[in-house]
Amino acid sequence: MQPNSNTSLRPVSIVGAGPSGLAAAITLARAGRKAIVYERQPDAGCRFHGDFQGLENWSAETDVLDELGSLGIEPSFDYAPCREGRFFDPAGREMRLKAARPALYLVRRGREAGTLDQSLKQQALAAGVEIRFRQTCPPLTEGGIVASGPRTFNAIDVGYVFETAMPDGVFAVFSDRIAPKGYAYLLVSRGRGTVASCLFADFANEKWYLERTVEFFVRHAGLCMTTPRRFGGTGNVVYDRSARDGGCLRVGEAAGFQDALWGFGLRYALVSGHLAANALLGGRPSRYDRMWRRRFAGMMRTAMVNRWLLSGFGDRAYAFLLSKLERAPDACECLRRLYAPSGWKLLCYPAARRRAFPRPSGTQRRSPQVRTGTTQ
Numbered sequence: 001m002q003p004n005s006n007t008s009l010r011p012v013s014i015v016g017a018g019p020s021g022l023a024a025a026i027t028l029a030r031a032g033r034k035a036i037v038y039e040r041q042p043d044a045g046c047r048f049h050g051d052f053q054g055l056e057n058w059s060a061e062t063d064v065l066d067e068l069g070s071l072g073i074e075p076s077f078d079y080a081p082c083r084e085g086r087f088f089d090p091a092g093r094e095m096r097l098k099a100a101r102p103a104l105y106l107v108r109r110g111r112e113a114g115t116l117d118q119s120l121k122q123q124a125l126a127a128g129v130e131i132r133f134r135q136t137c138p139p140l141t142e143g144g145i146v147a148s149g150p151r152t153f154n155a156i157d158v159g160y161v162f163e164t165a166m167p168d169g170v171f172a173v174f175s176d177r178i179a180p181k182g183y184a185y186l187l188v189s190r191g192r193g194t195v196a197s198c199l200f201a202d203f204a205n206e207k208w209y210l211e212r213t214v215e216f217f218v219r220h221a222g223l224c225m226t227t228p229r230r231f232g233g234t235g236n237v238v239y240d241r242s243a244r245d246g247g248c249l250r251v252g253e254a255a256g257f258q259d260a261l262w263g264f265g266l267r268y269a270l271v272s273g274h275l276a277a278n279a280l281l282g283g284r285p286s287r288y289d290r291m292w293r294r295r296f297a298g299m300m301r302t303a304m305v306n307r308w309l310l311s312g313f314g315d316r317a318y319a320f321l322l323s324k325l326e327r328a329p330d331a332c333e334c335l336r337r338l339y340a341p342s343g344w345k346l347l348c349y350p351a352a353r354r355r356a357f358p359r360p361s362g363t364q365r366r367s368p369q370v371r372t373g374t375t376q
Helices: 019-030 064-070 116-126 203-221 266-281 285-313 315-327 331-339 343-356
Strands: 012-015 035-039 052-056 079-082 084-088 094-098 104-108 130-133 144-146 155-163 169-173 183-189 192-199 226-235 248-250
Touching: 012 019, 019 035, 019 116, 019 266, 052 183, 052 192, 052 266, 064 266, 084 203, 084 315, 094 315, 116 130, 144 266, 155 203, 169 203, 183 203, 192 203, 248 266, 266 285, 285 315, 285 331, 285 343, 315 331
Parallel strands: 012 035, 012 144, 035 130, 084 169, 144 248
Antiparallel strands: 052 104, 079 104, 084 094, 155 192, 155 226, 169 183, 183 192
16 A cells, blocks of 8 residues: 555654744645644744734735635634724824725734634644644754744834723824834724834834824823733845745745735735645745745735835825725725736836835844834
């Protein structure tokens, strides 16, 4: 009797038990291939503290939960669909944005039950994945998958997680005085909240911008925090031409797969983990670059051009974009068109990449003094 062609092969080593690494492990295990995940922390989600993040749902016509289902990932984590929100321009003018379908799903990150991290861990274990916590992966001399997080950073997120009696809501403000080149946000769901400033510049003054963020939402959204806990972290929104180092395939943040405009990266992380696993299952890791480029390289390039244009015009551009989104019958569809690749934006990408994120300086290579976490 011939052994199963997948189970007879050597195990695939995966560095990191984040969303991209666990998505890859789930795909491999369900195809009958042995997967071993190495994670230096004692559990999945240790980088996070129950903070809310957004699983964006506007960059593709397919609902993100349906897409995850097609990858074999069950939405067993807690999530809250968001179809409307209150947004503020640099002058503090409020605009209400509405969408026909959820523009994003709020999910929690961390070690608690119901978080995205714990849900993916349980699905991986149920599929037969071996997870070795508190262990460093041996050298990947025969290849594998690297899901170890950002190798450098060009954005930081600083904020608080807290309990609250506030009603559920999604709030954001776009102003260089509060979050230079980025935005600040307040997310509340089921008595929990996250308030933060996402910065793409002036990292040294992150404490000052966080204070301004809290003051703004107290004044404009009635922010009320109980037992606030500080969190923060870094993100990388610049990807390389190739996400492959020989037989090692980089996924998620390790490959720079994040939205350069606003830092959303969970969808890219989960999909890239699945694609990398499929490339290895097919015995052709060299196909991985072609696979991820086909799926989201165009959108990431477009997001980079959008960032260059918006940051170049500053507060005037933020006000214009919010006004356009408010007038749109469906803000989610308007965002999808904003992210859709076009000929002129793709032509602008090389210049946008150079000017929006020049080669990192020494201070950008060093992590800021915030508790470990990540951007959206």
